Amino acid sequence: MISRERWQADVVVVGAGVAGLSTAIRLCQRVKSHNEAVESGKLKEEKLPSPTVLVIEKGISPGSHILSGALVDPRSLYALFPDFQEKKPPIEGEVISDPFYFLTSRLAFRLPYVPHLMRSKGCLMTSLSQFTRWLSQQAETLGIHILTGFSGVDFLREGEIIRGVRLGDRGIDKNGNPKSTVVYGEEIEAKVTVLAEGVHGRLTQLALEHLGLGKDRMPQSTVLGIKEIVQLPSSRLKPGTAIHTFGFPHDGNTFGGGFVYWRPENQVAIGLATGLDYKNPLLDPHHLFLQWKSHPLIRKFLSGGKVIEYGAKSIPEGGYFAIPQLVANGLVIVGDSAGLVNAVRLKGIHLAIQSGMDAGDAIFECWKKQSFTQEILHFYPQKFFNGWPGKELYRVRNLHQGFQYHRMMGILNIGLHTVSFGLWPFGKWPIRPEWSSLAPLSKKKPKIKIFSFPSSPLMLDKLTDVFFSGTQHEENQPSHITIKDPNACIEICKREFDCPCTRFCPAQVYEWIEEEKTIRVNFTNCLHCQTCEVKDPLQNIIWRLPEGGGGPRYKNG
Template sequence: MTSSPAEREIMPYDVVVVGAGPSGLACALRLKQLDPERMVAVIEKSAEIGAHILSGAVIEPQPLDELLPGWREQPPPVCVPVEKDQLFFMTRAKRIRVPTPPQQNNHGNFIVSLGAMCQWLADKAEAAGVDIFPGYSASDLAWNADGSVAGVIIGDMGINRDGEPKDSYVQGIEIHAPVTVMAEGCRGHLSKQLIRKFALDADSDPQTYGIGIKELWQLAPGKGQAGLVQHSIGWPLDPDIYGGSFIYHLDKDRVAIGFVLGLDYADPEFSPFEAFQQFKHHPSVRPLLEGGEIISSGARAVVEGGIQSLPRVEMPGAILIGDGAGLLNVPKIKGTHQALRSGMEAAEHLVAKGSAEGFDKRLRDSAVAHELHKVRNIRPGFHKGMWRGLLTAAIETVTAGKLPRTLKNHADHEQMQQATEYDAPDRAWQERDLPPRDRLASVYFAATAHDEDQPVHLQILDPDVCTTRCVAEYNNPCTQFCPASVYEMVEDENGLRLQINAANCVHCKTCDIKDPYQVINWVTPEGGSGPNYQNL
């Protein structure tokens, strides 16, 4: 059911922020610090603040020092100082200690649960007078007569699978503001519409992404080493797949363990989820987890394009910040400090100028963009394999990115080869017994929940492609790259069809990115739906 904008209640604010991640909350809080009378609203689709937040996460504290001086005296609930860094090269049977590159020197940094940190930040923002609305999806954009962004439309609630109102139907309102701050995170539903409508990426390379899969484990007593940060490259990935692992030791014998890999891989039958599970069974990793139990798990897309893929971040009535703009520093494996800084830059710009105009130049002149420029060639240096990538990374590190060249990025979905053309290596992956046993069990640990009687939020723009061309050419890679078993090819009396198990979705957006035909469109479901990550 749809209704015209004139029928909806309109709630006015001075600034509306879409997304209660680190960039959005930093922006909202900084706005109130600079102008306490300014009316600021933050809209968040998850049922609770932090429930959709997933990151490693090791953070650089300097932006927090600026935003909240004295925060170390009352830190976020999960906040462990880094004590030691280790980097390993993995083979099938061994791990070899190698020097840690300067980008991954974490002296002075902190291991946090980013979800818990966002809850903590939200409390600070609310105390400053920010209105925060969790459980409400910004499902569409509101427009002014001149074509500028007027705000957002909150999605209707209580709509059944066929688009008709149920007894519980509640119409969404419009929230209007002179400036809308898009802080949706990686591959945001509304942000991608704005990028397309205003051609914000006309002068930039295609954005490129990774997928990060993470689990939180409670170890057997005495196995944890609070403050230890470990990364690895190599096995179980093929040499032409970019990525690696992380193991971050928290307090109380807890570890955050995960795997991040680039979505520009070529193998249509490759499973990122299975690669992560194989890593957990490596002889150097398995003993750490044995005797422990998994607490929570999840997955999300990671933006990797850097400065080459940075779109224009201003448009009439709106700006982009954080991962929605693409500000993650890939060699550091960090984006939180960039997100916080971009949110603060946005707030300071809006207080000084009063509009979106000029924010693109401000961001590109800031420390946020300068940091990305120095490392711009490291991620695309891996397009031709791990060894050439490591050589490029060494050169770019020594020269601090001052060489007069900028390597290009490519669209991830265009890199997948057809099944008949790709000769997959014999990975000889082993049988597993550590939890979760499969992707459905992992969904359980993500605590994801959707009302199944709501419109499917995974829109297939051309369903015939899935049962014809995609079967023959790629063997339906969505059934492999999705970490939550959302996509399933089913044979029944009517023939082969694609079954979408939308209730499994953990909102990682991988399907929207990696589908070779670009016929999967991820849109936001009813507010409050999705995963309920605990301390991820």
């Protein structure tokens, strides 16, 4: 008989990213200022009790699973902390110069004009994992409890009402038997559960399925971002420079782009994003990243440098029409969990913070009334969609979809959008789920150029790169990745797609073993990037949360 402890909270937040922490902070700020106003006589109401707010995070520490660029549009941040600068946030600089380049395999053309909606000037430059650590400290000063190394794996439910979450078991061996250290996942009962899991979150998927929150919405579309921090012998970029590229190494049918951001201490943050709706089963996003780094323009910024950190993570790009219903009874969804990303700017931090603030305001209303129904929580989507975030997302509603047809179509779409002051594109352009986009090899063998790169501290193969992510998982636990039907890998996938998981995974978790004619899963390498479940053409991979604390250990993610 399994016995689980039951904990009580008023609000449980799943995920200590910017969205989850902003929700918790805003709620506690509102309660605090309400009580101060009552005490000073400015408000003739009752004082409110302080809510117990628990934030659970699967990473070993706040920020360890967070990876981003990151250029932050500061709009919502300044609203969350009017005294932001006094709190000494880890901001490295402000974008002063934001050139955009179109790359061919050898040349680089600087765009003479960059549409306003793609500009980054004025954004704050930071490492989002460091920023999240700082945000966690701000949360703790407000009395918010942050539990790291704990995964939320299921809901507590009463019919259609969400009553909290169940944490994952710890101390189960690889055969599924309890070790002497076993702790069965605690149940956290709460009046409101906030899903702030980032892209393709496990509980978010459950909520979409069981509560039908994704009904009538477009499927989500994702982009895989691969990032490195490079240490240079001397600085090559002026402080405040943020360079973006598009074109090479992506072909016209593959969405994507690269970035090079200045960092202090002679470092740069570099990255390449590749749309997972690509068609060529032989494509390897990590290989594209190496090709991009070897382009003359990028090489100029990186020569003599060495990689000191690596990571990968997906970004939801489906946009406005893919956003699910944001509230249910006892439940709200914020940030990347809900796909709140501006797909043209590739920016989601400001929307994650604002969604957290609006959700925090709605929970505050519930707290005052001691009623946590969908009707009162609905104040959150109402405020969000009627305010600037809704307008920003609506303006770019169909722009990512244009790139599904071809890069030129995508660019034309953005051009028409600019000259029509946002009226174009009309209607609702469809999105294909990524797993369905690969073209079978039996129909047409695609061309793929394999380049070999001399190994150097700058040009690392996948496995060496994974070492620089610091990823670790307890080995004596059940694999968190399973293949439903291994025969389908051999009988269908090998022939039709040549096992694309061996290429799309940026951590070489999947390996084809020729002698055994099977796929081996090296789950301990996993970076939790959330690519495999969405890109597997046979939907044959099941990715579940490993024991809490496992995964990457990003310092400057």
